[in-house]
Amino acid sequence: MNFLQPIGHVVLDFLATAGRLTLFALAGVVQCFRPPFYGRMIVRQMVEIGYFSLPVVGLTAIFTGMVLALQSYTGFARFSAEAAIANVVVVAVTRELGPVLAGLMVAGRVGAAMAAEIGTMRVTEQIDALTTLSTNPMKYLVAPRLIAGVAMMPILVLIADIIGVLGGFLVASYKLGFNPANYLQSTWDFMEAEDVVSGLVKAAVFGFIVTLMGCYHGYTSRGGAQGVGAATTNAVVTASILILCFDYILTEMFFAGK
Amino acid sequence: MSTPAPAAAGAKIRIRGLKKAFGRKVVLDGIDLDVGVGESLVVIGGSGTGKSVLIKCVLGILQPDAGSIQVDGEEAAGIDAAGRERINRKFGMLFQGSALFDSLPVWENVAFGLLAQKKVTRVRGREVAEAKLAQVGLGPEVGQLSPSELSGGMQKRVALARAIAADPEIIFFDEPTTGLDPIMADVINDLIVKITREVGATALSITHDMASARKIAHRIAMLHGGRIVWSGPPAAVDASGNPFVDQFVHGRAEGPIKMAVRA
Numbered sequence: 001m002n003f004l005q006p007i008g009h010v011v012l013d014f015l016a017t018a019g020r021l022t023l024f025a026l027a028g029v030v031q032c033f034r035p036p037f038y039g040r041m042i043v044r045q046m047v048e049i050g051y052f053s054l055p056v057v058g059l060t061a062i063f064t065g066m067v068l069a070l071q072s073y074t075g076f077a078r079f080s081a082e083a084a085i086a087n088v089v090v091v092a093v094t095r096e097l098g099p100v101l102a103g104l105m106v107a108g109r110v111g112a113a114m115a116a117e118i119g120t121m122r123v124t125e126q127i128d129a130l131t132t133l134s135t136n137p138m139k140y141l142v143a144p145r146l147i148a149g150v151a152m153m154p155i156l157v158l159i160a161d162i163i164g165v166l167g168g169f170l171v172a173s174y175k176l177g178f179n180p181a182n183y184l185q186s187t188w189d190f191m192e193a194e195d196v197v198s199g200l201v202k203a204a205v206f207g208f209i210v211t212l213m214g215c216y217h218g219y220t221s222r223g224g225a226q227g228v229g230a231a232t233t234n235a236v237v238t239a240s241i242l243i244l245c246f247d248y249i250l251t252e253m254f255f256a257g258k
Numbered sequence: 259m260s261t262p263a264p265a266a267a268g269a270k271i272r273i274r275g276l277k278k279a280f281g282r283k284v285v286l287d288g289i290d291l292d293v294g295v296g297e298s299l300v301v302i303g304g305s306g307t308g309k310s311v312l313i314k315c316v317l318g319i320l321q322p323d324a325g326s327i328q329v330d331g332e333e334a335a336g337i338d339a340a341g342r343e344r345i346n347r348k349f350g351m352l353f354q355g356s357a358l359f360d361s362l363p364v365w366e367n368v369a370f371g372l373l374a375q376k377k378v379t380r381v382r383g384r385e386v387a388e389a390k391l392a393q394v395g396l397g398p399e400v401g402q403l404s405p406s407e408l409s410g411g412m413q414k415r416v417a418l419a420r421a422i423a424a425d426p427e428i429i430f431f432d433e434p435t436t437g438l439d440p441i442m443a444d445v446i447n448d449l450i451v452k453i454t455r456e457v458g459a460t461a462l463s464i465t466h467d468m469a470s471a472r473k474i475a476h477r478i479a480m481l482h483g484g485r486i487v488w489s490g491p492p493a494a495v496d497a498s499g500n501p502f503v504d505q506f507v508h509g510r511a512e513g514p515i516k517m518a519v520r521a
């Protein structure tokens with residue numbers, strides 16, 4: 001039964017990693033609620049995650065909205081295209097594409113940077129230095145990033161929603177020649193508070209996932225520059241996969257039985 | 259050090275049977291070591307014998323496999339996080355690789371411990387930082403630079419300033435003079451002597467620099483093969499009668515310590 005051995009290894013490894021990650025996440029969350037709070041660090045991370053991600057998330061959103069309008073036009077042209085396109089754009093952007101694409105872009109930008117920064121701190125003993133200066137690294141490094149991620153992602157996604165819908169509007173009214181006022185009216189009619197809110201909840205969860213993965217892989221990295229490189233890659237890959245998994249789970253929770 | 263060690267009023271740090279292995283590689287194999295109150299102990303030993311590991315075990319950065327480490331009579335091995343934070347408040351540590359925070363300017367590095375514990379305002383923290391930088395021979399203009407803009411020796415001195423900024427009771431110096439020119443090395447030696455003698459801090463230093471060891475130590479201990487093989491006052495180090503110490507002090511390639519090199 002030797003062939004079972006490698007399989008068992010993989011399973012055990014996976015379970016061990018999942019356990020470590022869960023403990024790490026719990027420790028990080030607990031530190032978010034325990035004083036002292038490092039306001040300076042939280043603000044710095046909020047600027048890093050929220051403000052500096054705006055260009056990349058905005059560009060993603062506007063092209064997504066534009067291409068949605070264009071694609072659905074070819075499908076719906078024969079029917080009452082105007083209302084249908086507005087509907088597709090607003091639902092797809094607010095429910096799905098806004099949070100998921102913003103999450104993936106932020107994973108690539110912020111998750112990687114966090115893993116690299118914290119990983120470098122780990123291998124150059126800066127994290128050890130923190131503990132000798134009576135500073136809990138979980139509280140000083142991890143908690144502010146988690147807080148900033150959960151707080152800023154919904155704001156980013158709200159902006160992405162607006163820009164995405166705007167992109168659809170631009171294509172619909174300037175390229176496809178619809179009446180702008182009618183298109184906006186249909187957009188408004190089809191916009192559901194529930195869609196937007198569910199998208200924002202997803203965004204908060206994705207913000208947690210991205211920052212957690214960045215922190216975890218950076219924090220546990222070892223072995224010099226090579227280890228930091230691996231941590232960066234792992235942070236982006238695992239965050240992206242988890243975003244897609246949780247996107248499904250959350251969608252199921254929100255819209256099951258409808 | 260010309261002044262004798264202060265009368266042993268109980269050990270500040272008391273290490274018994276400390277063991278630490280990485281996988282199958284045994285690094286520390288039953289260390290027994292006392293550091294008295296106000297004493298300056300220097301640990302010498304070949305490269306890779308586990309001197310840094312020893313200090314990291316005391317600091318709680320590494321978990322020892324066995325043994326006891328008492329700080330002021332309180333057991334520190336395996337203590338919980340809150341207790342560790344409390345004990346670490348007594349400590350200052352100079353890392354071998356400096357370990358400066360490269361996202362912060364030099365002055366915030368130096369004042370980090372004070373600011374983190376909210377002991378001082380930022381304005382006051384900056385003043386303290388500049389005073390400490392002056393003690394290690396760096397001007398106030400260095401304060402606003404980033405650590406990556408400094409030379410290796412300057413980084414070491416900033417790290418030293420950070421280690422002493424909060425006036426700790428116990429200071430660990432991991433190779434404080436490595437990478438410094440001989441004059442600056444002597445300035446740092448004087449500073450360490452001053453801190454231990456005037457402020458009364460306890461110091462545990464690691465060095466390969468015998469001139470520095472003779473100057474700053476009340477007592478020298480030699481680490482070899484995972485154990486303390488000799489300890490005594492600096493005056494006795496030349497006539498220790500211990501072959502390991504003899505070879506180390508005189509820097510001879512021939513002797514009981516075998517360096518793993520192939521000619």
Ligand SMILES: Nc1ncnc2c1ncn2[C@@H]1O[C@H](COP(=O)(O)OP(=O)(O)OP(=O)(O)O)[C@@H](O)[C@H]1O
Pocket residue numbers: 280285303304305306307308309310311312354
């Ligand atoms: N985190 C670690 N993981 C695995 N092995 C380690 C680790 N830290 C240290 N070691 C090993 O422990 C041994 C002692 O390391 P240590 O850094 O204490 O040496 P040292 O006495 O300080 O040497 P040097 O004078 O060169 O600084 C080395 O052989 C090293 O390979």
Ligand SMILES: [Mg+2]
Pocket residue numbers: 309310311354432
């Ligand atoms: Mg060392």
